[in-house]
Amino acid sequence: xxxxxxxxxxxxxxxFTDIRVSGPHRDEAxxxxxxxxxxxLPQQYVxxxxxxxxxxxxxxxxxxxxxxxxxxxxxPSHTWFDGVSGGRLWRNxxxxxxxxxxxxxxxxxx
Numbered sequence: 588x589x590x591x592x593x594x595x596x597x598x599x600x601x602x603f604t605d606i607r608v609s610g611p612h613r614d615e616a617x618x619x620x621x622x623x624x625x626x627x628l629p630q631q632y633v634x635x636x637x638x639x640x641x642x643x644x645x646x647x648x649x650x651x652x653x654x655x656x657x658x659x660x661x662x663p664s665h666t667w668f669d670g671v672s673g674g675r676l677w678r679n680x681x682x683x684x685x686x687x688x689x690x691x692x693x694x695x696x697x
Contacts, residue, residue: 624651625671634670638685641676648674 620626624647625633632644648654648671658673667680676683 620653622652623657624648632671635676636669636678636683638676638683641671644671645674645676 625644628644628647632640635641635644651657651674654674658675661668661672663672663675663677663682664680668677669679670677
């Protein structure tokens with residue numbers, strides 16, 4: 588069974604940590620991740636590929652104190668990451684740009 592850290596958002600997920608950190612100070616070195624705004628959000632929203640499901644996580648990112656660190660560690664463009672990191676949605680390591688709705692772009696109006 589996976590441990591709690593393996594089930595957490597990118598900022599807390601052990602797959603996105605520096606594996607060179609070891610020994611008794613490992614937890615101290617990674618404490619900054621506990622401040623992530625997404626730490627308590629359901630994983631299906633954090634690791635989604637769809638903008639609709641990512642919306643609550645992206646809103647949390649707007650207030651996240653470790654937004655830059657999250658993207659730097661996850662390094663989405665080099666890891667083919669799927670999900671939310673650093674306030675952006677990624678699919679296969681490429682940023683998914685938000686689509687404008689017809690009403691937002693002025694289309695569909697008379």
